[in-house]
Structure formats: C-alpha cells, structure tokens
Amino acid sequence: MNQLEVLAQIGDLDIRLDQISHHVTNLPEREIRAGIEAELGVLASEARVLDGQIADLERQQRRHEDEVARIEAKRAHNSERLYDSHLTSPKEAEALTAEADALGRHQTEIEDQILELMEELEPLHEARANLGQRSSAATERMAAVDAVIGTAESEAGKERDEVLDQRAALVISADPAHVSVYEERRAAARGAAVLGRLIGTTCSACHLEVPSVDYEHITQLAPDELAECPQCGALLVR
Ligand SMILES: [Zn+2]
Structure with a gap:
C-alpha cells in the first residue's frame, strides 16, 4: 500500500473516532x-x-x-x-x-x-x-x-x-515522518480536514480544482512524497 494511502486510512479512522465521540x-x-x-x-x-x-x-x-x-x-x-x-x-x-x-x-x-x-x-x-x-x-x-x-x-x-x-x-x-506531519496539522486544525484526495484535478477536502501548474508539479512528485492542496493546504492523497 502506498504510504499516502496508509495516511488516508489513518485519517478515515480519525474521522470515525470523531464521529463516535460526537x-x-x-x-x-x-x-x-x-x-x-x-x-x-x-x-x-x-x-x-x-x-x-x-x-x-x-x-x-x-x-x-x-x-x-x-x-x-x-x-x-x-x-x-x-x-x-x-x-x-x-x-x-x-x-x-x-x-x-x-x-x-x-x-x-x-x-x-x-x-x-x-x-x-x-x-x-x-x-x-x-x-x-x-x-x-x-x-x-x-x-x-x-x-x-x-x-x-x-x-x-x-x-x-x-x-x-x-x-x-x-x-x-x-512513514513516521508522514504521521508526525499529519498529527501536528490535525492538532492545529481543530476538526478541519487535513487530508484530501486528489480526484481528477479536484481536492476532496475543499472541492476546488488544483491549478494546472500545481497539478503538474504534484504528479511529478515521488508517489510517497507529501503534497499540499494549494487552495486549502490539505495533504493530498493521490
Ligand atoms: Zn483543497
């Protein structure tokens, strides 16, 4: 499994934990x-x-x-x-x-x-x-x-x-480095989404389209490298 996918699954479980508490x-x-x-x-x-x-x-x-x-x-x-x-x-x-x-x-x-x-x-x-x-x-x-x-x-x-x-x-x-970045952002976000999936050219966290220059850049990154949505700052899983 792709490291970012692991992070996404951790993110989904955290959302589930929030839902349970709520x-x-x-x-x-x-x-x-x-x-x-x-x-x-x-x-x-x-x-x-x-x-x-x-x-x-x-x-x-x-x-x-x-x-x-x-x-x-x-x-x-x-x-x-x-x-x-x-x-x-x-x-x-x-x-x-x-x-x-x-x-x-x-x-x-x-x-x-x-x-x-x-x-x-x-x-x-x-x-x-x-x-x-x-x-x-x-x-x-x-x-x-x-x-x-x-x-x-x-x-x-x-x-x-x-x-x-x-x-x-x-x-x-x-990846422990991914987890620690994710944890830090999650602590600071107070419930806001810190992870988003890149679906086509759209970020699932903010539902905005990633500008084509940034999209090009993101697609050229190594599969496990962290990338941010330029619109909302969410870590993008792709
Ligand atoms: Zn976004």
Whole structure:
C-alpha cells in the first residue's frame, strides 16, 4: 500500500473516532435527561414548600391536641372534686360546675379548630402524595434514559477500541515522518480536514480544482512524497 494511502486510512479512522465521540456526546437522551433533571428539581422545590406548610399546620394541630389533653385532665380533676363528699359549700360546687362548663366550651372550640386544620391538611397531603408519585415516575424515566445512555457509551467504547487497534496497526506500517506531519496539522486544525484526495484535478477536502501548474508539479512528485492542496493546504492523497 502506498504510504499516502496508509495516511488516508489513518485519517478515515480519525474521522470515525470523531464521529463516535460526537454521537455519544450528542445523544438525544442527554437532552431528555436534562429535561427530567429540571423537572425533578421543580418537583423537589414544590415538595419542600408543601412539606413546610404541612409541618406548620401539623405543629398547630399538635399544640391544639395538647391543649385538649390539658383541658380534659382539668375537667377530670374538677369532676372528681365535684363528686367528692368533702365539698364544703354549694357555692363551691356552683363555681366548679361553671368552670366545667367553660372548660367544655373551650374544648369544643379547640376541637373545631383541629377539625379545620385537618380539613386544611387533607388537600395538602393529597398534593404531596401526587408530587411524590410524579417524582418517582420521573426518576424511573431517568433510570431508563440512563440505561440507554450507558448502553450507547459502552458500545461506543467498544467501537472506539476497535478503531484504535486498527489505527495502531496502520501507524506501525506508516512513514513516521508522514504521521508526525499529519498529527501536528490535525492538532492545529481543530476538526478541519487535513487530508484530501486528489480526484481528477479536484481536492476532496475543499472541492476546488488544483491549478494546472500545481497539478503538474504534484504528479511529478515521488508517489510517497507529501503534497499540499494549494487552495486549502490539505495533504493530498493521490
Ligand atoms: Zn483543497
């Protein structure tokens, strides 16, 4: 095989390597994944707000329940005294009864407030459960997308290894001077074509015709000698 042809094949493999990287970097699943990630972020912040509201209402509810327990204890204590045979006067009994009534009313008020809080909490708990479900569904979708990305990455990795093996074999049979010129130009070109084929009198890298004077000159070079396209500077394989 002509030395320039070896270089051209190395160039083709490098293009393949770029395509593999580009494919893996630009998988549509990455965009989908970013969308799900954003969605999970929104759901999490909505959940934090709801959790805060729920905790607040539940704190109020506990406070009221504690208050009810205190009132009940007091009422129990009162009725013990009321039925205690040691009560000294009817007046004292009257006062205790009045207090028991007041306590009873107060307890009812607080119990109503507890019911109101529970009613307020119910839709919040429902909304929170709904957020939890949406978040688990999004997490499941994310896992599925991650699996697709993982498979694509491992396939790309295998293909990359195969291409790199082929490339290494070609580099062994290539002219080291050619390879180093090619590598230098490739590093400087940042993705632009550094190799072109001379097809007829046209350079395949820039698709321009090589002027006839240059073409004459190129055809007179030794088959393995490097030549550049005068239009784009690509190394010409011929
Ligand atoms: Zn060219």
